[in-house]
Amino acid sequence: MSNDERIELAELLFPNIKHDRNYYENMYPERKLKEGAMVTRFGPSPTGFVHMGSLFGSFCDSVFAKQSNGIFYLRIEDTDQKRSIENGIDGIFSDLDAFDIVPDESSIVGGEYGPYIQSERTEIYQTYVKDLIIRGYAYPCFMTEEEIAAIREEQEINKTKLGIYGVYAVDRDLSLGEIKEKLNNSEEYVIRLKSPGNSKNEVEFIDLVKGKIKFPENDMDLVLLKKDGTPTYHLAHVIDDHLMHTTHVIRGDEWVSSIPLHIQLFDILGFDRPQYVHTAPITKKDDGGIRKLSKRKDPEAKVSYYDEVGIPIDAVKLYLATILNSNFEEWYLNNSEKSIDDFTFSFDKMAVGGTLFDLDKLNNISKTYFSRKSGEDVYNETLAWANKHDLEYAKLLEENKDDMIKFLSIEKDGPRPRKDIAKYSDVKEEFSYAIDSMFIEENYAKNESNKVYDINLVLDYINNYLDLNVTNEEWFNKVREFAVENGYAATPKEYKKNPDDYKGHVGDICEAIRVMITGRMKSPDLFSIMRVLGKSRILDRIDLYSKIYK
RNA sequence: GCUGCCAUCGUCUAAUUGGUUUAGGACGUCGCCCUUUCACGGCGGAGAUUACGGGUUCGAGUCCCGUUGGCAGUACCA
Numbered sequence: 001m002s003n004d005e006r007i008e009l010a011e012l013l014f015p016n017i018k019h020d021r022n023y024y025e026n027m028y029p030e031r032k033l034k035e036g037a038m039v040t041r042f043g044p045s046p047t048g049f050v051h052m053g054s055l056f057g058s059f060c061d062s063v064f065a066k067q068s069n070g071i072f073y074l075r076i077e078d079t080d081q082k083r084s085i086e087n088g089i090d091g092i093f094s095d096l097d098a099f100d101i102v103p104d105e106s107s108i109v110g111g112e113y114g115p116y117i118q119s120e121r122t123e124i125y126q127t128y129v130k131d132l133i134i135r136g137y138a139y140p141c142f143m144t145e146e147e148i149a150a151i152r153e154e155q156e157i158n159k160t161k162l163g164i165y166g167v168y169a170v171d172r173d174l175s176l177g178e179i180k181e182k183l184n185n186s187e188e189y190v191i192r193l194k195s196p197g198n199s200k201n202e203v204e205f206i207d208l209v210k211g212k213i214k215f216p217e218n219d220m221d222l223v224l225l226k227k228d229g230t231p232t233y234h235l236a237h238v239i240d241d242h243l244m245h246t247t248h249v250i251r252g253d254e255w256v257s258s259i260p261l262h263i264q265l266f267d268i269l270g271f272d273r274p275q276y277v278h279t280a281p282i283t284k285k286d287d288g289g290i291r292k293l294s295k296r297k298d299p300e301a302k303v304s305y306y307d308e309v310g311i312p313i314d315a316v317k318l319y320l321a322t323i324l325n326s327n328f329e330e331w332y333l334n335n336s337e338k339s340i341d342d343f344t345f346s347f348d349k350m351a352v353g354g355t356l357f358d359l360d361k362l363n364n365i366s367k368t369y370f371s372r373k374s375g376e377d378v379y380n381e382t383l384a385w386a387n388k389h390d391l392e393y394a395k396l397l398e399e400n401k402d403d404m405i406k407f408l409s410i411e412k413d414g415p416r417p418r419k420d421i422a423k424y425s426d427v428k429e430e431f432s433y434a435i436d437s438m439f440i441e442e443n444y445a446k447n448e449s450n451k452v453y454d455i456n457l458v459l460d461y462i463n464n465y466l467d468l469n470v471t472n473e474e475w476f477n478k479v480r481e482f483a484v485e486n487g488y489a490a491t492p493k494e495y496k497k498n499p500d501d502y503k504g505h506v507g508d509i510c511e512a513i514r515v516m517i518t519g520r521m522k523s524p525d526l527f528s529i530m531r532v533l534g535k536s537r538i539l540d541r542i543d544l545y546s547k548i549y550k
Numbered sequence: 551g552c553u554g555c556c557a558u559c560g561u562c563u564a565a566u567u568g569g570u571u572u573a574g575g576a577c578g579u580c581g582c583c584c585u586u587u588c589a590c591g592g593c594g595g596a597g598a599u600u601a602c603g604g605g606u607u608c609g610a611g612u613c614c615c616g617u618u619g620g621c622a623g624u625a626c627c628a
Contacts, residue, residue, distance in 0.1 A: 522588035
């Protein structure tokens with residue numbers, strides 16, 4: 001086809017495209033950012049809610065943009081209208097928002113480089129494709145699905161590479177006359193790349209996490225515009241990331257094999273290539289095999305799962321940070337005052353292979369997260385959570401605010417704070433003794449002890465020995481005295497030496513008190529609990545206990 | 551089939567870029583200690599002949615080749 005014929009073809013195919021590419025090049029000039037600032041983007045399809053994998057991706061995007069004083073923007077990739085679901089976009093925004101991942105530019109907050117929804121950029125894509133046709137790098141392809149399937153079958157039998165390339169790209173050299181004829185017959189077509197590549201040549205590129213990768217050059221005539229004039233991911237990626245001036249394309253590593261195509265497209269279009277960062281998937285063991293975490297099969301893949309179960313969002317982010325950079329975990333352990341924002345992430349500390357999702361680790365991270373929070377913070381966060389997921393409990397929390405904070409603050413100060421809560425829902429369980437109205441008979445059934453304790457002994461102690469206005473040490477010494485007077489050993493050690501000489505030891509007395517006033521065998525510091533409760537509530541509980549066990 | 555990536559304790563990983571490594575840490579697990587219980591903390595154990603085989607080298611977890619295994623892509627889906 002001659003130059004003039006290609007221009008004629010381009011006009012024929014895209015009569016409505018009036019601008020040329022310079023129009024857009026001028027409309028979206030280079031960003032004015034500091035040296036080293038990264039421009040990253042998250043490009044979800046509105047096909048459902050955000051899952052762990054894409055949350056991880058967007059977390060990377062935002063972290064690297066933030067720490068380099070760059071820009072993180074969100075681009076909705078909805079070029080496949082068949083898969084898009086209703087409210088899909090809203091779901092993405094609300095999920096990201098819940099994790100405090102805030103794009104600097106998006107279809108909601110706007111920005112100079114929009115529109116940020118691909119379905120609104122069709123004209124832009126077509127402008128560039130029109131240019132490609134004029135320059136002989138693209139052509140209309142009229143192959144039907146059946147024809148393509150037949151080719152594929154043939155290729156499978158011959159065990160050659162699958163796809164439309166070389167001799168299989170039957171429409172790549174159609175004459176203008178032939179094309180016109182098909183157009184007049186209203187045959188449907190797509191626009192394919194007329195790949196200038198040769199698979200015998202090698203292309204090389206640097207991936208910032210995987211390093212140098214070599215591929216055979218792309219020689220496939222891949223689809224650029226679909227039958228409906230909408231772009232494929234490949235085309236949209238190249239044009240958008242160029243026009244929006246993305247510096248670092250961070251995406252899942254299922255894309256690495258398309259790299260030869262993408263860099264070819266960048267080159268043909270005369271764009272600078274971005275840096276590529278391909279991240280390993282988060283995986284899960286399943287039936288002996290390993291697969292990506294799946295929204296369908298794994299509840300923990302759903303980002304909303306964590307909120308439902310009561311794992312703090314920041315704990316999840318902390319976990320994401322530990323799988324993002326292998327040196328983060330140790331840093332966080334050694335910097336108890338710092339937060340994720342204080343850590344400098346780097347691409348070379350990212351895992352190359354897939355990472356198995358480890359709920360145990362998340363749990364542990366969540367526990368240390370809680371241990372570093374003050375009682376008041378734990379209270380406030382738990383209340384906020386309960387307001388969403390357990391209104392009844394939320395009400396009780398509000399009614400018992402002062403007490404709750406006191407209980408939650410026990411053994412919180414000092415270098416080794418308590419580390420017993422992993423989820424907001426644990427608070428209700430672990431602190432079941434904290435709220436009077438929840439402290440009912442059934443509580444005692446849960447104390448996992450079959451023992452029946454000596455009520456009179458405990459009453460004697462409470463009435464005649466307990467002084468709540470002393471130090472913990474003074475208090476415990478008193479308990480010791482009381483124990484000895486009643487035939488109990490002062491220490492467990494003494495008891496163990498001569499068990500026959502005693503009825504038991506101090507610990508047994510504490511256990512009796514603990515079970516009666518908390519309903520549990522385990523609790524934070526007993527004396528602290530008693531101080532919060534006060535004598536009369538202690539007596540009430542003993543009274544309740546005696547009703548059941550007498 | 552073709553193309554590419556990956557391979558260190560159950561899991562996540564470290565190993566100053568080939569040089570005291572009896573391969574380090576964290577999570578999990580087990581035991582002991584601390585202790586009025588639990589949690590925390592401390593100490594310790596089990597758990598990896600660095601997938602396997604060859605090569606280069608004075609020296610290999612680290613470099614090269616092969617094998618095996620896992621993963622991904624191979625769409626008018628992203």
